[in-house]
Structure formats: C-alpha cells, structure tokens
Amino acid sequence: MEYLRLVEELAERASGGDGEAEVIIMHSRTTMVRVNAGEVLEMSAADSKGVGVRAIKGGRMGYAYTSDFEPPTLDLTLSSAAALADSSDPDEFRALPGMERDLVENQDLEVFDPELSERSPEDKVAFILAAERAALDHDPRVVATSYCSYHDHTTRMFLANSHGFAGSHESTGVVAYLRAVARDDSGQAAGLGLGCSIFYRDLEAELVGCEAAGKAVQLLGGRPVKTQRAPVIMDPFAGVEFLSFVANALTAESIQRGRSFLMGKLGEKIASARVNLVDDGRLVRGFGSAPFDGEGVPTARTSLVAGGALEQLLYDTYTARRDGTASTGNAQRSSYRGLPYPAPTNLYLLPSSRRVDELISSVDTGLYVTSTMNTGGINPVNGDYSVGASGLWVEKGEFVGPVTGVTVAGNMLEMLHNVADVADDLRFIPISDSIGAPTMLVQGMTIGGT
Amino acid sequence: MDTDRMIGDEVARRVLTAALSHGGDLAEIYVEDRCTTNLSLEDSKVEEAVRGTDRGAGVRVFYGSLSTYAHTDDLSGRSLQAVARNAALAAQGANRVQVLDFSRAQSGLEFPIEKPFEAMEAQEKSQLLRDLDQEARRFDPRVVQVQARYSEDRRRIRIWNSEGRHAEDERNLIQLSVIAMAQEGDLVQRGVGMIGGQLGLELLDRVDPLAEAREAAASAVKMLDARPAPAGEMPVVMNNGWGGVLFHEACGHALEADFINQGVSVFTGRVGEQVASPLITLVDDATLPERRGSYRFDDDGTPSQHTLLIENGVLREYMWDMAQARRANRHPTGNGRRQSFRYLPMPRMTNTFIKAGESDPEDIVRSVQRGLYVKMLGGGQADTARGDFVFSVSEGYLIEDGRLTAPIRGASLIGNGPEVLKEIEMVGHDLELDKGLGQCSKGQQVPVSVGQPTLLIPRITVGGTSEIP
C-alpha cells in the first residue's frame, strides 16, 4: 500500500537523524442519512484523509497536520512539527514507544465489513425509513420520531515511527438510531433506539425502531416519586453512561493530573466483589479493536478491576513512562488532527449468568433506570454523581409504573462498592468510546423527586 | 498558505453543473482553507504545541425540503467531481436549473488585521504562556496550578451557488486564556482571565496579557474566603458582559429558525407579541468589528446584518439560514453557520446582546436590600426549546443594604429564560460584550460573542450547595 510507504518515509525524514518522529495517515469514508416522517431530510457523504506528524527531540514535542498531500505542503508540515517541538518545554518522559515488543501477527479481529462499500445510498435510505416505520407501527401512541439517522464509516489508518514500526489497520462501523415520541392523555414521553454493528448485514431496522417505541410508550404517564434512598437497577444504557465516567477516572492521565476519584487507589479494593472490569483491544468484533494502538503499541486484554480490586490503569507511552511502567496499548487517536491520549479500547463490566428478571425480582422497592441525562452533576475529582433519570418503579420484584423527572445521585466510589449484582445481558453502546455493561443493581442510591 | 490553492470560478461552474445533473433546485459549493495553532501550558510547562491546516470543500444540493451534502479534503478536480456526483445521488427531482453567471458579492465591512499571526515566532508565543504562569503564581503563594492557552485560527472561505452568488470571506481569531487554581486546606477555587477576538497579534499590544494572569489569580484567591451561598428566591444583579451567556443559551437558541420551523420553540408564532419586559431590546449583530461572531458573509454566502430580535419587549424576528428560510419562504438573516466544510450550515447566533438601558449600574445595586451580585457565570445548561436553565456562579457577592459585601461560593441560578426576560426591572447604561472567548455548541462549535448591561432580575431561585469544579 502506497500510504504505508509514505508514512515510513515521512517518519524517517521528520526524525532529522537525532530526534524521534511518528507519522499517521487516516483515510475515512463516511455516509449519513437523516429522515423524518417518511421523508429524507439530509444525506451526506464524505471522503477525508490527512496526515499528522509528531516530532520529539530532547523531550520536547511538537505536532503538525495537513489534509494536503502535495510535496511542498508535506515538507512544511514536517518543519512545522520540528519548530513547534523547539518552542515547547522538555519533559523527560516524552518519548515514542521502543521496538522491544513484537507485534502479535494478524489474528482476525473481524472489524472490517468488505460488503459495506457495495451498499447503495438507496439501501441505506430504505434501511433508516424502515426503522422509523417500525417505531411508528409498533404502537398507535407513537406519534413521531426525531434524530432518526443512519451513519457508517470505513476507516484506514497507517502509522510509522522512526524506530522502525510500520503498520496499517482498517475497520468499518454502522450505526442507526432514533428517538420515538409517544403521546396520550397523560402527556408525552420519548425513548431512544440504537443499533450498532461492524457488519451492515447484522443491523436490524425493526429492532432499532421497536426499541425506541417500546421505551417511549412505557414511560407515558411517568411521574416523579418521593425523595428516598433505594436500590437502582441500571439497564445497559444507564450502566454504560456510568461506566464512561469510571473509565475516564481509570486513565493514567486523569490520575497523574489529579482529576480522578481513584487517585492513590491502585492495589486497593474500590468496588464490590461483583465488579470485574476489563479493557480488551483485541475483542473479536469490538468497535474499539485494532492490532496496535495509536502509537503502534500492540493492544492487549487488560484486567483493570478484578473482584473489586483496582489492578491496572489505562496507559499510553507517556503516562506509563511517568509511572515507570509499560504502556497497556491504550493510546487512542480520534483523528489525524490530534495527539494520542490514553482512553479505553473496548472496556466492559463482565456479565454473570443471572437473568435480568432475576435481578429485578430480587428488589423489594427501587428504580429500574432506562434513560439518564447528564445535567453537569458529575465531579470526576471527588466522585460525586448526579444525573436526571427515568424508568420504571419496582415493588416486590415487579414493575408497577413509569417514573420520570427524578435525579439519581451517589458517589461513584460508593456506587462501585454498592454493586450488588450484575446480569447476563452485556451490551456495548459505542457512542463515544466502545463501552459495554450488563444490567446492574446498585444499592443505596439517593433518588431525588418530590 | 496561498489562497490560489483554493478553486476558482471555472472549477466551481463545472462542479455545480455536475451536482445538478440529476435535477435539483439549487446547488452550492463551499471551499475552506484554515490554519490553526494551539499552544497550552500546565505544570509550568508548554506541553502541547499543535499546528494544522485544514482545506476542503462541500457540495450541497437542494431538492424541495431535502438537502444532500458531500464533502472532501481533496481539492483536486477529480475529487470535486466525485463529490458533486455524491451530492447528486439522491436526486429524483424533475426540476432542471441552469448555473447562472457568477457575480462576486461585495461587503462594505472590513475587519483589518494589523499584525498577522506570522509576525511572532512560536517560541515567543510559548514564552508568553510561561510569563502568564509566572505572573499568576507570583501574585499569591496560594496559587498552586495555572493552565494557560494561546490559540490562533485563520479561516478563508469561498462560496458559489447556482443562482450566481459568489462570496468570499476571511476570519482571523485569536485568544489567550489563563485559569489559576488557588488552594487553602482542602478548598480549591478557580479564577479565569481571558482576552480574544477577531484580531491579529495587535491584541497583545493593546491589552496587557499579564493583567489577565493577575486577574485570574486574584479572583481564585478571593474566592478562597467565600462563604456558602444562601439558597432560595432573591433579587439578582448581573454584572455587564459575560452574563449575556445566560440569555444566549436560555433565549437566543429558541429564536433560531430551525427550532421555530419544527414548532418546538416557546417563541414559535409569536412575532409581534410582547414576550419580554419593555426595557429589553435583544440584538444579533454579525457586523461588529473585532468580535468573534462577526463576518462579512455567512456560510451560505448571505451578507451579514444587524437583526433586531426583540424590540422594547416585542418579538420582531428570528434568525434564519438559507435552508430554513427556503422552507418557510422567508429571507435569510445571514445566520447560516458551520463548524467547517465537514458540516451543513444551520441557523446560529453571532454576537448577541441586550442593548443598553438608562439606569446607573450603581443605582441598580443600591436598589437591592439583600440579594446576590453575579460577577462571573461558570458553566451552565439550558433546554434550548423551552429555555429552562441552570448556571453556576463562579464569582459572586452578597448584596446587603445596597452594597456588595462577602464573596459567596457554590451558588447556581435556576430559572426559565423567557420568564426572566419578562421580569427584568432595571437595565444599566453600561453595555459590554464578553472578553472574547465565547464558543457556542449546538452539535457544531462556532465562535460567538455575548453581552449585556448590568441587569436587575427581581426574583430568581438561587440554589445548590455543590462546589464549583
């Protein structure tokens, strides 16, 4: 592949002989369709590529990028990265990964759908219209949808550094979602339906539409409950949102910068024995899977929390060197326009073999949460957690009615200790990072209502 | 970068013709060339130094209420033809239009740059950040951490559409910010200093950046002595300037035409009605020199304008982009904006502010027996359609017997934007716009300015005991 040779050559030239350099090219094709009331509102298609150059010399780092591959612009980008390195301050831990580890050879991660490029725009329009139709047909009380859209991408990444690393990776992803709006005499309610897959053929329009409609209808007539302390059952949507804050606190960067409630807790028990958290960059069909990370370090399966004990953090090369340890292969690049940073690959809470209905029937009085809204009540430093929530009220192990307009609050460290049970329904919701959760039961939350 | 690397009339004509080859009502090509530099300092070190060029184009085709869009960052003729074909893909329209002759739109507006960004080396800009860090730390030993950031952004755009419109614009933004963290025991407080605008490096000659570092340190240290905020309903005096962000979030968005056309805004169908106190005149004006939200042409190529949204409390106009205006058969108000060529434009605010009134700001404070004086708002959230909001107060003082007394912490303002607009009792003569860092997020990020004179809100709920992060 031509781009692989280009990144190798640029990395060699950018290092200038006595420095280190890394070059990335990302090339992506994306399509999007947005519909409403059976009509297409927007369609877009994009083809974008760009190159980013990271130069490090004497612990000083500079980064430059461009989307123009003409030789004069590439030359300018290389010299720009070097000049920016000169203008920054030295940090003894700034360095690129060495070549001490061999790249584990291509295990098939099943993250590329060769058929996606054969799908026509008409197929995609028909798909998302069918999802909307399914939501509207699911129940007569579903009157409209919003944000009904289909997205897909094909991304190719080429990475090389001046220590001799060179590799490429390609992946696809397909996402469809919509909000269904239901209305009856009691008022209005909304529900989100989401489908995500690596492979186009695995995505089912009816499931996306019916999920949104089912959630909206079940919240009709919802009211706040009295303010009280009670257990909360989080469905995978609510659980993934909670875990995304935990995942952020688990990055070495948050901890080193003093922005994590898990500071100083490595090796300690931070959660109940039910909590096992794993980050797996080689998960087959994982949305965040790749053979190597954004710095060329081989990805791995890392046990972060085992039986409630904090065992490991998410490291890239810089944060690992600062802590005198090895990178866990968690350097992420969201685009060629930015520096790598430590973040999850596929991070998830290990499921059990218990069914969701068993979990629910074990609760005497509590709230089953199907939707949360971040209203700015999350403090990553002290762990305070407060979100707007809606769902179903549970009494004696049964759903007794919808609840809306309440807040669910606690402290994230206490919440982790209070995880009493997890179910078997692990689901990944890759909205920003690829994070997965099964339904989970958390004791002793504060529900704020009337 | 030389602009000649961007495309010209002939290429534009070929692309628009290809985009309309399957029918359509209107086709447009938007070309952008952008160069940004960001430097940031933390722990007294310049750690991130990033520079990039973004160049690309997007082609849009309207067919009735449908619009299709395709974009690329490859400006070669072959790539642009492929983009035009992609944009034409959804065409089922029987409508056939011709690409008219282009005529270059003229604007009387000038936003001259006296000292271009290249006039200073990256090293000097880094040194400025180190100086800011030292200045803030020298101010008081309780200043324990400083974050400083410099950024420059030069964006050139060209737009052609099949109705013969050709518009060009250039926007230069500079900003410098300092956040100081002061600590005493377990208590950490934050202070912010910032300068910025649609300017070149002459900004650094006009205002002393070091004064911003001292200001950030002073406000962080002052807040260490703050006592917890009182809760409940009380009168609030909002300082002039940045407080306008509350009205931007809680009223301005509801006046954007997409929310109006969807019928979800509280202001839908209310033009001509009294929607605010007669003291309130709310304006959106993209023609102001040196402001972050200003431009000669918007991202649809429509000339920018001064738009009277609310006049003496009466609703006069909404903010329209081309797509929403076509849908409602209205004239665009030059409010079509996009984050970059990767996005479709949508109706957005520019520089939005409440006009000056007649009261003396000191009289406004003197009129309050017991209440809250808000000097600086922190983060906030607002439901854009209904206008419900929660904002934290990052610097505030008690008002007792008409005088500012103790600093308070942990206060937040809770209310409904349109309701607050109706209740405002006094408007100062001291209109000021923010200091140049406004960024508005509505799926896409665009630079904006907000502003207001000192205002008296007779009753608002002050709540929360949570610490300000």
Ligand SMILES: [Zn+2]
């Ligand atoms: Zn906004």
